[in-house]
Amino acid sequence: MHAQAKxxxxxxxxxxxxxxxxxxxxxxxxxxxxxxxxxxxxxxxRALNKLAHLFVDRLxxxxxxxxxxxxxxxxxxxxxxxxxxxxxxxxxNWFPRISPFFxxxxxxxxxxxxxxxxAHTVLNDFVTKxxxxxxxxxxxxxxLNELQNVQKQLVTLNEEKDQIKNERAPxxxxxxxxxQKIDELKTKGPIDELNLVNAEIDTLTNELxxxxxxxxxxxxxxxxxxxxxxxxxxxxDELKKVTQYLDTPFEALSTEPNGYPELKExxxxxxxxxxxxxxxxxxxxxxxxxxAVNEILKQNSLANPQTRSAELAARKAQLLSSPQMEETCRxxxxxxxxxxxxxxxxxxxxxxxxxxxxxxxxxxxxxxxLKRTIEKNIFTxxxxxxxxx
Numbered sequence: 531m532h533a534q535a536k537x538x539x540x541x542x543x544x545x546x547x548x549x550x551x552x553x554x555x556x557x558x559x560x561x562x563x564x565x566x567x568x569x570x571x572x573x574x575x576r577a578l579n580k581l582a583h584l585f586v587d588r589l590x591x592x593x594x595x596x597x598x599x600x601x602x603x604x605x606x607x608x609x610x611x612x613x614x615x616x617x618x619x620x621x622x623n624w625f626p627r628i629s630p631f632f633x634x635x636x637x638x639x640x641x642x643x644x645x646x647x648x649a650h651t652v653l654n655d656f657v658t659k660x661x662x663x664x665x666x667x668x669x670x671x672x673x674l675n676e677l678q679n680v681q682k683q684l685v686t687l688n689e690e691k692d693q694i695k696n697e698r699a700p701x702x703x704x705x706x707x708x709x710q711k712i713d714e715l716k717t718k719g720p721i722d723e724l725n726l727v728n729a730e731i732d733t734l735t736n737e738l739x740x741x742x743x744x745x746x747x748x749x750x751x752x753x754x755x756x757x758x759x760x761x762x763x764x765x766x767d768e769l770k771k772v773t774q775y776l777d778t779p780f781e782a783l784s785t786e787p788n789g790y791p792e793l794k795e796x797x798x799x800x801x802x803x804x805x806x807x808x809x810x811x812x813x814x815x816x817x818x819x820x821x822a823v824n825e826i827l828k829q830n831s832l833a834n835p836q837t838r839s840a841e842l843a844a845r846k847a848q849l850l851s852s853p854q855m856e857e858t859c860r861x862x863x864x865x866x867x868x869x870x871x872x873x874x875x876x877x878x879x880x881x882x883x884x885x886x887x888x889x890x891x892x893x894x895x896x897x898x899x900l901k902r903t904i905e906k907n908i909f910t911x912x913x914x915x916x917x918x919x
Contacts, residue, residue, distance in 0.1 A: 531664045535598050538653045543594040545646035550589040552642045557582035574628045581624050588613050600665035607654045670907035677900040684893045694883045701876050708869045720855040727846050738779035744818040751809040768796050784839035797823045
């Protein structure tokens with residue numbers, strides 16, 4: 531193919547040189563007639579001279595490629611075609627105007643020019659029908675080189691993936707070990723005891739809320755009445771205690787002296803407000819509130835819950851202030867900081883791993899596409915089916 535391409539290039543180049551020479555012949559002959567000043571021929575001679583100049587100048591711009599490939603030869607064929615199209619138009623427009631003079635010169639030019647057009651037809655047919663197959667085959671070889679490079683990249687990516695995997699394994703183990711240590715600290719020792727105490731406190735808090743449930747509305751009404759200056763003799767400190775019993779009954783009861791004198795004093799004032807109907811409660815709610823007040827004041831129903839509250843509060847305070855709790859909290863903080871650092875490092879490794887995984891997938895897809903394209907190009911070029919493993 532390349533040898534035939536060179537031969538056709540040389541034939542086309544020779545044909546163009548012949549056209550250039552016959553164009554110079556037209557230029558020389560027309561120049562001589564112009565010098566003779568024969569008015570009968572003068573204007574035609576000037577027209578031919580100008581036309582020959584155009585032919586010569588255009589042909590000078592056509593340079594046959596030294597390096598032969600489909601792209602260079604196809605570009606050369608297209609340049610020749612553009613040149614010939616313009617030349618055809620000039621011949622059609624101007625040769626009839628020169629007639630009947632220079633008839634032998636024009637016939638000689640047309641004969642050589644037609645042979646050049648035939649050479650171009652042969653060249654163009656070869657380029658578009660036969661030589662284009664070499665381009666496809668050359669592309670296949672270029673793609674083969676690219677395929678080899680991508681396969682090398684894939685090997686490198688596999689090595690990097692294994693390296694990242696080996697880097698992540700010890701980090702995962704350290705994270706698992708630290709999480710186990712943290713879990714042991716939280717489920718054993720003083721923290722576990724504290725959790726049990728807190729659970730008992732929560733249970734007792736719910737019991738107290740239930741016991742004081744009928745005093746919720748009266749306490750709120752009592753606060754509103756005292757705040758608006760409606761009397762009742764409730765002091766600001768007592769209002770704070772009422773709020774505490776409403777929000778956190780366990781803390782309120784556990785911080786009272788034995789026998790909960792503050793609550794009793796508040797309840798006595800509440801009892802007076804209920805008797806005077808200053809709280810404007812519904813009959814049923816007032817009755818239940820009076821019953822709850824009576825149970826606490828007369829039957830001392832909160833004695834046992836207060837004892838339990840004091841014991842749990844003391845136990846909680848003791849655990850929180852113990853050296854064992856201090857050491858456990860210190861270890862927990864240390865372990866948690868290490869765990870956070872390891873998780874940050876793991877996230878970075880996983881991000882890097884994701885990047886490599888995506889690159890690996892892209893490389894596999896590219897390899898697959900390259901293989902199919904190479905197989906197709908080879909079949910198109912030389913009609914042989916191949917399969918790249």
